Amino acid sequence: MATPLLFNAFVMNTTSHIHHGQWRRPDAHQREFNDVNTWINLAKLLEEARFDGMFFADVTGLYGDADAPYDVYVKEGLQIPSNDPTVLLSALAVNTKHLGLALTSNVMQSHPFHFARQVSTLDHISNGRVAWNIVTGMQDNGARNFGLPRLVDHDERYAWADEYVDVTYKLWEGSWEEDALKQDTSGDHADPAKIHKIHHVGQRYSVEGPHLPSPSPQRTPVLYQAGSSEAGLRFAAKHAEATFIIAPSPEIARQQIEKTRALAVEFGREPGDIKFFQGLSFVVAETEEEARAKAEEYFEYVSSDGYAAHAALVDPDGRVYPPETKLKDVQTNSARGFAEWLSKHITDRESLVADLARQRAQQGTIVGTPEQIADALEVWQAAGVDGINVINWVIPGSFEEFADQILPTLRERGLAKREYEEGPLRQKLFGAPRLNERHPAAAYRGAFSEAGATA
């Protein structure tokens, strides 16, 4: 029997996350993103369908040049307005029992002492179902919202993240010993000898501790990451338990996965310590013809401006290039990359900005019958992918269709599980609620106790 794949819903508390323009469809309830019930109902639907997780992306500001007009983002609903997933997760936690709940938080946006406390609280509220997508930012405007002149240099962002996670690991893993909380009504509430200050002093942070919450079911949340550069891959190899990829083909996914797993081994971890989730969209129907016709309907709603703006194809004044612009006439770094990418697909004419949008909507979309979709997922799994991040066209319709029309066929083939395992998210994914001893955070267990300090 096949190994079941893992499934996350890849969402954001906003209107236009990945597939731009779809919010204009009559069945697009992502327009109701401000209503908490949109997300509670979706979380319940996902749990009913035995999804592993609901994963929330997030940003700290606007895309594009920080000094340029931002009209296009506002007009497209492109990640503005957007709400804070960390706050939203507590509402989802009390309305679900098994679903993993992943939040994205940038190392720049929150002091690690405060952030570690928020996450521990969420892990208590959810009985151990929280995951953290560690991001370092891509937006100058996002950096300016936190007092920086612009985004710090790329590799320096990862050095920052290294220190940031270090502080959180010390608080989550090292500050409280397991049995420190006693609540002995005839004696002490907790044992001071088992609660430790961490005395972190580093380049950016100085944190004395102790951690204020007592240990939560997972202590450290499940750690997600999505870097793709050299520094990003090294960071993932060292810290991540799950990595998000959007590879253009299973073969490229295989290369990326093998490279990251080999690097993880260099960091003293095992290849299976990291799970890989590929982002994909689906259009399903009973026949292939129907599925193709349905896909065409989605593609008609594609917003060229939305995809171009998300891909940073904007002129120096912040205006998106019109759809009919030839990519060779667009002088940005990202345009050069996209032109090269599109030249593999469009060989009989010059590629246009409009082609980019359509290609981005099509690539990474599997169109077909449930059987054809299951066949395609088997190919991704054979390339080393452990799970799929399901990217929606509409909320909740895309997830309803996945649950009702695709999952039954996947289950018949053993490609999707029928029931949840008990226990915290990490237990469900890896068989144990706490980080394994090969992870760098494990080094802080007992490190601040008297015995640890003199060891």
Ligand SMILES: Cc1cc2nc3c(=O)[nH]c(=O)nc-3n(C[C@H](O)[C@H](O)[C@H](O)COP(=O)(O)O)c2cc1C
């Ligand atoms: C599937 C996926 C999801 C991502 N989600 C976010 C996000 O929610 N917020 C964010 O700031 N960056 C997000 N990123 C960007 C990554 O964190 C990272 O900055 C980007 O992939 C570039 O990698 P690099 O920093 O190693 O060059 C995401 C990337 C991918 C591939």
